[in-house]
Amino acid sequence: MTENVDLKLLIGGPQGGGIESAGQIVLKSLVLKGYQVIGTREYQSNIIGAHSYFTIRARAERPGAIHFPVDAATLLDAESIFTHFQDVKPGGFIIYDKSAVNTKLRLIAPMPKPLKQRLEEFFKSRGLEPVAGSALKVAEENGVKLIGLPMKDLVRSVAKEAGAPLSRAGKTVNTMGLTAMLYFSGVEPSWIEKAINVHFAAKKKVADMNVLASKLAVEYIDDTYGGPCCFLPEGPNLGKEVMLVTGNEIVAIGKAVGGLTMQTYYPITPASDEALFLEGHRNLDLAPWAEEALHLKRIGSVVLQTEDELSAIIAALGAAAAGARVATSTSGPGFALMNEAISLAIMAELPVVITVWMRGGPSTGLPTREGQQDLLHAMFSGHGDNPKIVLASGDHVEAYYDAAKALNWAEKYQTPVIHLLDKYLASTVTNIHREEIDPLKITIERGKLVENPGPDYKRYQITEDGISPRAPMGKTTMVITGLEHTEDGMPTEDPVVREQMMAKRRRKFETIAKEIPASEKVVLHGDPDAKVTIVSWGSTKPIILEALKLLEADGVKANFLQIRLFQPFPVKEVLDYLTRAETVIDVEQNDLLQAAFLIRGYTGFEIKHFVKKLTGRALWDKEVAWAVKRILEKGDREVVVSGGA
Amino acid sequence: MERSWLEYKTDAWVQWCPGCGNFGILNALHRALAELDIPPEKLAIVTGIGCSGRTCYYVKGNSMHSVHGRAIPAATGIKIANPDLVVIAEGGDGDMLGIGVEHFVSVGRRNIDITVIVHDNAVYGLTKGQAGPTLPSWWRTKALPGPNLHDNLNPLLLALASGYTFIARGYAYHVSQTKELIKKAIEHKGTSLVHILQPCPTYNNIMTKEWYEERIYYLEEENPDWDPVVTSQDEFTKKIGDIMGKMVEWGARIPLGVFYVNIAKDTFEQRLEKVIADYRKYPPAKRPVHVNGKPLIDPWTIFADKVIKT
Numbered sequence: 040m041t042e043n044v045d046l047k048l049l050i051g052g053p054q055g056g057g058i059e060s061a062g063q064i065v066l067k068s069l070v071l072k073g074y075q076v077i078g079t080r081e082y083q084s085n086i087i088g089a090h091s092y093f094t095i096r097a098r099a100e101r102p103g104a105i106h107f108p109v110d111a112a113t114l115l116d117a118e119s120i121f122t123h124f125q126d127v128k129p130g131g132f133i134i135y136d137k138s139a140v141n142t143k144l145r146l147i148a149p150m151p152k153p154l155k156q157r158l159e160e161f162f163k164s165r166g167l168e169p170v171a172g173s174a175l176k177v178a179e180e181n182g183v184k185l186i187g188l189p190m191k192d193l194v195r196s197v198a199k200e201a202g203a204p205l206s207r208a209g210k211t212v213n214t215m216g217l218t219a220m221l222y223f224s225g226v227e228p229s230w231i232e233k234a235i236n237v238h239f240a241a242k243k244k245v246a247d248m249n250v251l252a253s254k255l256a257v258e259y260i261d262d263t264y265g266g267p268c269c270f271l272p273e274g275p276n277l278g279k280e281v282m283l284v285t286g287n288e289i290v291a292i293g294k295a296v297g298g299l300t301m302q303t304y305y306p307i308t309p310a311s312d313e314a315l316f317l318e319g320h321r322n323l324d325l326a327p328w329a330e331e332a333l334h335l336k337r338i339g340s341v342v343l344q345t346e347d348e349l350s351a352i353i354a355a356l357g358a359a360a361a362g363a364r365v366a367t368s369t370s371g372p373g374f375a376l377m378n379e380a381i382s383l384a385i386m387a388e389l390p391v392v393i394t395v396w397m398r399g400g401p402s403t404g405l406p407t408r409e410g411q412q413d414l415l416h417a418m419f420s421g422h423g424d425n426p427k428i429v430l431a432s433g434d435h436v437e438a439y440y441d442a443a444k445a446l447n448w449a450e451k452y453q454t455p456v457i458h459l460l461d462k463y464l465a466s467t468v469t470n471i472h473r474e475e476i477d478p479l480k481i482t483i484e485r486g487k488l489v490e491n492p493g494p495d496y497k498r499y500q501i502t503e504d505g506i507s508p509r510a511p512m513g514k515t516t517m518v519i520t521g522l523e524h525t526e527d528g529m530p531t532e533d534p535v536v537r538e539q540m541m542a543k544r545r546r547k548f549e550t551i552a553k554e555i556p557a558s559e560k561v562v563l564h565g566d567p568d569a570k571v572t573i574v575s576w577g578s579t580k581p582i583i584l585e586a587l588k589l590l591e592a593d594g595v596k597a598n599f600l601q602i603r604l605f606q607p608f609p610v611k612e613v614l615d616y617l618t619r620a621e622t623v624i625d626v627e628q629n630d631l632l633q634a635a636f637l638i639r640g641y642t643g644f645e646i647k648h649f650v651k652k653l654t655g656r657a658l659w660d661k662e663v664a665w666a667v668k669r670i671l672e673k674g675d676r677e678v679v680v681s682g683g684a
Numbered sequence: 685m686e687r688s689w690l691e692y693k694t695d696a697w698v699q700w701c702p703g704c705g706n707f708g709i710l711n712a713l714h715r716a717l718a719e720l721d722i723p724p725e726k727l728a729i730v731t732g733i734g735c736s737g738r739t740c741y742y743v744k745g746n747s748m749h750s751v752h753g754r755a756i757p758a759a760t761g762i763k764i765a766n767p768d769l770v771v772i773a774e775g776g777d778g779d780m781l782g783i784g785v786e787h788f789v790s791v792g793r794r795n796i797d798i799t800v801i802v803h804d805n806a807v808y809g810l811t812k813g814q815a816g817p818t819l820p821s822w823w824r825t826k827a828l829p830g831p832n833l834h835d836n837l838n839p840l841l842l843a844l845a846s847g848y849t850f851i852a853r854g855y856a857y858h859v860s861q862t863k864e865l866i867k868k869a870i871e872h873k874g875t876s877l878v879h880i881l882q883p884c885p886t887y888n889n890i891m892t893k894e895w896y897e898e899r900i901y902y903l904e905e906e907n908p909d910w911d912p913v914v915t916s917q918d919e920f921t922k923k924i925g926d927i928m929g930k931m932v933e934w935g936a937r938i939p940l941g942v943f944y945v946n947i948a949k950d951t952f953e954q955r956l957e958k959v960i961a962d963y964r965k966y967p968p969a970k971r972p973v974h975v976n977g978k979p980l981i982d983p984w985t986i987f988a989d990k991v992i993k994t
Contacts, residue, residue, distance in 0.1 A: 072994075282984070282991050332976075339961040345760075349754060349757070358764060358968055361762045362765065380751065470992075483973060483974035512728055518747045
């Protein structure tokens with residue numbers, strides 16, 4: 040029975056109103072019940088008051104994308120009701136706060152004016168009062184069941200029973216809302232209570248009050264609706280241990296396992312959570328095999344918050360020059376500031392990983408929203424005709440291994456590695472199984488790091504593979520420089536040496552292109568003989584894999600070419616796969632269709648069909664499938680999809 | 685055993701103009717390093733861009749020639765990665781106080797144990813004489829098409845406000861006095877500034893050797909009881925008025941010497957030691973990273989806070 044379960048939930052409310060916690064507790068409840076989950080958060084560049092929401096999907100098999108319409112939604116305030124009343128499928132239900140029904144649309148201050156205007160027109164065209172109750176009525180007419188909670192009364196009961204002030208008890212409305220939604224969907228209260236206790240493990244008092252609130256919500260559902268609407272069987276994962284992590288967190292974990300010794304950063308959304316998570320885990324207990332070999336119990340890593348991104352990358356380069364294994368982490372605007380140092384790292388041959396969490400641009404753009412607009416920025420970053428490594432991860436597990444691999448490549452090839460990720464992956468939570476992130480599947484490589492360089496050590500020794508031995512500082516003397524230089528690092532403008540050094544660096548990139556296995560450059564997912572090939576990159580991977588299933592159910596056979604490595608560009612591999620397909624469709628979340636631009640530039644292959652999303656909201660499996668079908672049926676050149684509030 | 689200062693010389697041709705103040709600073713630095721007996725392999729010297737940026741090629745050690753304005757963050761990265769190194773960040777007034785001023789300020793908040801040497805000639809030499817951040821307004825050095833419209837900043841006060849715990853000023857042609865200042869700065873535990881006044885015979889036709897030498901004097905010569913050392917907050921409160929008074933003195937008389945030393949503040953390395961396991965022994969550049977290629981940690985234990993047992 041569990042294979043039929045595909046539960047889609049939404050919880051919305053004001054920022055600062057516990058939406059993040061609520062989403063986490065829902066995810067934990069479903070994980071505890073044995074399901075695999077994803078959850079993603081949409082939020083605004085605001086601390087308190089603006090609308091945000093969490094979308095959750097649970098299945099026996101790990102879901103790859105969120106899906107609309109949802110089966111149920113908890114809408115904690117009037118703005119959430121107005122924003123999501125059309126997001127629930129017929130036969131589903133909405134949990135809402137009864138006291139919100141009379142709230143007038145025009146009085147909702149944080150709501151963006153354009154949305155307000157669209158809603159006003161909507162209600163006017165239907166002859167409805169612009170109040171939250173009208174929105175609920177429309178949902179009801181669409182076959183959605185309405186479950187109003189008397190939040191004020193429930194909060195009073197929580198305060199009374201917990202002996203807490205109303206202001207504190209009021210913070211449990213998210214828990215009551217999510218409990219009502221989960222319980223009505225068939226999740227037993229015991230799982231929800233356990234999830235609350237896991238979530239608030241460090242705060243017993245908060246946990247207790249939320250458990251109490253959860254109980255009261257269950258009682259109310261029992262008394263008013265006679266119990267849950269549905270039965271949800273236990274999931275197949277029951278009894279297993281999983282890690283529930285965001286994309287930010289799994290990258291931090293990959294770096295830590297991959298031997299990172301120092302990370303620098305300057306605060307920026309959606310990157311900083313990665314560095315903060317690393318900092319929170321900077322003291323590392325060694326695994327038994329390492330403890331035994333090194334006779335060492337604990338070791339530390341440094342996470343340094345700098346004054347700006349210029350300092351973040353240059354401090355990382357300084358540490359790399361000293362011999363550390365380093366990374367820095369940022370988003371588009373911060374990466375723009377780092378550009379000069381990318382050139383320095385290439386010329387000075389310094390190993391550094393730059394983790395770039397893309398968000399919607401240009402400029403400050405959509406600081407908390409999705410975007411894949413920095414591919415060309417990464418490819419062409421830095422001045423002066425310079426090659427570098429650029430890779431993009433498709434999902435959590437890939438990002439874990441890529442984070443470790445990027446450190447290997449940086450040190451082996453003594454060059455900057457730009458690891459492209461994005462806001463969607465950053466804030467998407469999923470469960471990871473132990474075998475998926477086995478540390479022993481990672482081999483740490485440090486390349487030509489020489490511990491005992493002789494007195495004749497030359498930092499830029501010319502070699503056949505273009506890679507010079509790298510000595511840490513403190514063992515010998517050396518010169519590291521961004522000026523053109525001789526083998527010993529001394530600056531020179533001599534034309535003969537200039538050509539030799541350009542050739543040395545070129546050979547290094549030929550070595551890189553040769554050594555990286557084809558399987559790490561591109562991956563063809565699905566039937567290689569399919570006539571339709573979708574090409575894309577980054578976090579669209581699991582979404583497109585879900586879309587392939589939807590398409591197959593509709594009789595459309597397609598495969599998916601995922602580009603993993605953009606520089607050195609896998610010309611042969613990409614061309615081989617693309618020329619096999621009858622129809623090639625490029626899916627990207629940027630306006631310039633940046634990957635298609637690169638494909639054309641590197642291979643000469645011209646893609647003729649495109650799907651793009653520019654709203655900054657998560658891409659849905661359903662809209663990819665819809666757009667692909669439209670292209671196949673009508674031959675559209677470009678289909679723009681725009682789902683999501 | 686004292687080393688010869690010649691050990692710190694390299695065979696590179698020194699490309700500065702004849703009479704450049706950089707020669708005096710370089711000579712003072714070579715001699716300071718020799719007298720402190722710092723092994724060249726334990727020395728890291730990072731420079732920015734400009735005439736003074738070339739210093740790293742003329743000192744035997746671990747040199748890093750970074751980008752314009754960024755010597756301090758590079759030095760910061762090196763020092764954190766390997767605190768056993770003696771780390772010097774060197775640049776001109778444009779590099780340190782113009783394009784890189786955010787780092788000049790921020791390094792003070794960390795009090796990391798590095799020495800910042802500012803070669804101050806009040807002009808951008810290598811780009812042919814534009815106004816630097818320490819050139820007073822309405823002055824017009826010879827390459828300027830008109831008078832300088834920007835006021836000059838006070839590097840010593842800026843360093844004090846930023847949290848530097850050692851602040852000194854020298855004069856490039858006084859090699860042995862400057863050498864002593866550099867020695868004290870290197871020996872000081874914390875962020876040190878040695879601000880060195882330096883004539884640019886090519887582009888600064890106002891602040892010449894004669895101009896400086898009419899004005900400069902040493903604090904301890906004027907006042908044999910001059911004591912810039914602060915050991916507590918109370919002493920700081922008591923002495924700071926006099927110290928700041930000397931820092932703002934600029935005109936007919938320009939004081940040189942050690943203005944301020946604060947030994948009451950912990951260094952960034954000491955702070956790291958308190959929060960990071962075995963930091964002194966295993967800083968980022970020296971800690972083990974793997975065992976025969978195997979990672980050192982199991983994510984399931986390190987990140988146990990993310991694990992849910994169903």
